[in-house]
Amino acid sequence: MGKPTGFKEFKRETATRRSVESRILDWNEVYLDIAEEKLKVQGARCMDCGIPFCHGPNGCPLGNIIPEWNDLVYKGRWHDAIEMLHKTNNFPEFTGRICPAPCEEACVLGINEKPVTIKSIEQNIIDHAFEKGWVKPCPPATRTDKKVAVVGSGPAGLGCAAQLNKAGHLVTVFERADRVGGLLMHGIPNFKLEKHIVNRRVDLMKAEGINFVTGANVGFNIKVEDLRRDFDAIVLCGGSTKARDINVPGRDLDGIHLAMTYLPMQNKINFGAHIPEQEFISAKGKHVIILGGGDTGADCLGTAIRQGCKSVQQFELLPKPPTGRVQDMPWPYWPMIYRVSSAHEEAAAPIGHDVRDFAINTQSFSGENGVVKKLHGIRLEWEMQGSRPAKMKEIPGSEFTLDCDLCLLALGFLSPEPEGPISQLGVKLDQRGNVSVDQNYMSNIPGVFAAGDMRRGQSLVVWAISEGRQAARGVDEFLMGRSDLPKMKLF
Numbered sequence: 240m241g242k243p244t245g246f247k248e249f250k251r252e253t254a255t256r257r258s259v260e261s262r263i264l265d266w267n268e269v270y271l272d273i274a275e276e277k278l279k280v281q282g283a284r285c286m287d288c289g290i291p292f293c294h295g296p297n298g299c300p301l302g303n304i305i306p307e308w309n310d311l312v313y314k315g316r317w318h319d320a321i322e323m324l325h326k327t328n329n330f331p332e333f334t335g336r337i338c339p340a341p342c343e344e345a346c347v348l349g350i351n352e353k354p355v356t357i358k359s360i361e362q363n364i365i366d367h368a369f370e371k372g373w374v375k376p377c378p379p380a381t382r383t384d385k386k387v388a389v390v391g392s393g394p395a396g397l398g399c400a401a402q403l404n405k406a407g408h409l410v411t412v413f414e415r416a417d418r419v420g421g422l423l424m425h426g427i428p429n430f431k432l433e434k435h436i437v438n439r440r441v442d443l444m445k446a447e448g449i450n451f452v453t454g455a456n457v458g459f460n461i462k463v464e465d466l467r468r469d470f471d472a473i474v475l476c477g478g479s480t481k482a483r484d485i486n487v488p489g490r491d492l493d494g495i496h497l498a499m500t501y502l503p504m505q506n507k508i509n510f511g512a513h514i515p516e517q518e519f520i521s522a523k524g525k526h527v528i529i530l531g532g533g534d535t536g537a538d539c540l541g542t543a544i545r546q547g548c549k550s551v552q553q554f555e556l557l558p559k560p561p562t563g564r565v566q567d568m569p570w571p572y573w574p575m576i577y578r579v580s581s582a583h584e585e586a587a588a589p590i591g592h593d594v595r596d597f598a599i600n601t602q603s604f605s606g607e608n609g610v611v612k613k614l615h616g617i618r619l620e621w622e623m624q625g626s627r628p629a630k631m632k633e634i635p636g637s638e639f640t641l642d643c644d645l646c647l648l649a650l651g652f653l654s655p656e657p658e659g660p661i662s663q664l665g666v667k668l669d670q671r672g673n674v675s676v677d678q679n680y681m682s683n684i685p686g687v688f689a690a691g692d693m694r695r696g697q698s699l700v701v702w703a704i705s706e707g708r709q710a711a712r713g714v715d716e717f718l719m720g721r722s723d724l725p726k727m728k729l730f
């Protein structure tokens with residue numbers, strides 16, 4: 240429980256960011272390490288609240304046993320802490336870096352004080368464990384004779400594969416990209432998650448006996464019938480990759496790109512891959528406008544800044560959210576509030592204000608010689624229902640035109656791609672176009688399961704890992720008639 244009086248004695252401290260001036264010159268992670276002694280103090284703030292909402296339904300989707308490891312860190316028992324953490328989370332080195340930490344929003348101390356620094360503690364437990372050499376390949380003692388194919392190597396596929404391997408099944412992960420990791424590897428920029436962290440875990444999984452096949456596009460160069468014949472179960476973890484687009488005049492001009500066309504290119508360059516100059520989309524020397532005010536937009540922002548853009552702006556259709564909780568976003572729910580990411584801080588530094596502008600609609604693009612030059616927008620007025628935007632209307636006379644040589648569309652994702660394994664296997668979709676499954680994550684086709692963004696729609700890494708783990712439990716039960724893998728009720 241930490242120190243009984245810790246929450247009264249100590250103030251919240253989190254990891255600090257490197258200075259804007261230094262971090263925009265490289266692609267390395269933004270956050271500095273936090274000293275061990277400081278973390279112990281932060282662990283001491285956990286107050287034995289009785290009902291730890293941090294790992295309840297509104298907190299950690301993995302059910303991480305947070306108060307216990309806070310206490311272990313406070314007592315300096317780091318080895319026990321990683322043992323405890325690994326019971327519920329296969330990849331704390333990912334979530335400790337990039338999870339938005341719903342656990343902290345649900346922390347009981349957060350009702351009238353700043354919450355416990357849960358995410359930094361999580362990251363440091365695993366970083367410490369790697370440093371000490373405590374994280375070693377742990378292959379299963381015995382193997383079943385069952386084989387499982389996992390399609391997609393994002394956090395859902397990795398989480399699922401790790402759990403199935405623990406249960407003794409022989410797992411092959413098929414990934415169409417040239418590297419394993421899904422969005423951890425290709426979408427999320429290095430300044431949030433350096434890629435050697437992903438590779439380190441994948442190497443451990445290989446050493447534990449999991450087989451990875453890259454360049455394997457299931458439904459295309461790998462036939463689904465072959466998977467059905469050669470494996471006892473299939474788990475679809477292909478993500479939610481169909482991006483939302485904008486349908487306005489001028490959209491077909493060159494220089495307007497989906498965020499997930501733009502971001503992976505820089506990640507590839509950071510791996511040391513070569514992309515011919517004429518194919519590489521760079522913000523260097525350009526007036527950049529990002530449409531979409533979410534995390535993907537922020538990732539485009541940090542990337543454009545590091546590439547040396549001339550100017551950058553980010554537009555959001557919705558109104559500016561409140562800066563703190565309001566009546567209809569009570570504790571312990573996740574509040575939709577105004578947040579300043581590291582990229583927003585970087586963009587604001589030279590001009591002294593946020594580059595985001597809210598309640599903006601794009602009306603059209605115009606250009607020269609087929610290349611975009613201007614974005615034409617208009618301001619919106621929103622009718623609100625409490626803190627929720629309900630209805631919008633354009634404000635007459637508020638039209639504006641801005642220079643724009645590169646427009647990045649970060650407008651969210653609609654669903655998985657229906658082509659490929661989904662249609663070829665005849666898997667049923669729900670109303671939103673995601674794979675529909677039962678409580679054991681099995682689709683309408685016996686032996687075919689789904690997890691992660693492909694099942695729940697574009698979400699979070701922590702949810703993907705959680706779903707992958709739960710689908711593994713469903714597969715294990717399907718194959719063996721019972722399972723010792725942990726079970727959580729998720730949906």
Ligand SMILES: Cc1cc2nc3c(=O)[nH]c(=O)nc-3n(C[C@H](O)[C@H](O)[C@H](O)COP(=O)(O)OP(=O)(O)OC[C@H]3O[C@@H](n4cnc5c(N)ncnc54)[C@H](O)[C@@H]3O)c2cc1C
Pocket residue numbers: 337338339390391392393394395396413414415416420421422423426427431455456457458476477478479499502534535538659660690691692693697698699700701703
């Ligand atoms: C730019 C960006 C930034 C984000 N930042 C964050 C963040 O900071 N924190 C956070 O929690 N979440 C973030 N997210 C969301 C998070 O990355 C996703 O929710 C998560 O990765 C989903 O995991 P997944 O395994 O379901 O799918 P994905 O990570 O999308 O992985 C799916 C994999 O399946 C492969 N695949 C698809 N079809 C096939 C096929 N037919 N054959 C073989 N392979 C196939 C794909 O190539 C891909 O590698 C971000 C998303 C984006 C787009």
Ligand code: SF4
Pocket residue numbers: 298299300301303305334335338339340341342343357358361701
């Ligand atoms: S995975 Fe996310 S929600 Fe869970 S403990 Fe870590 S930071 Fe909190």
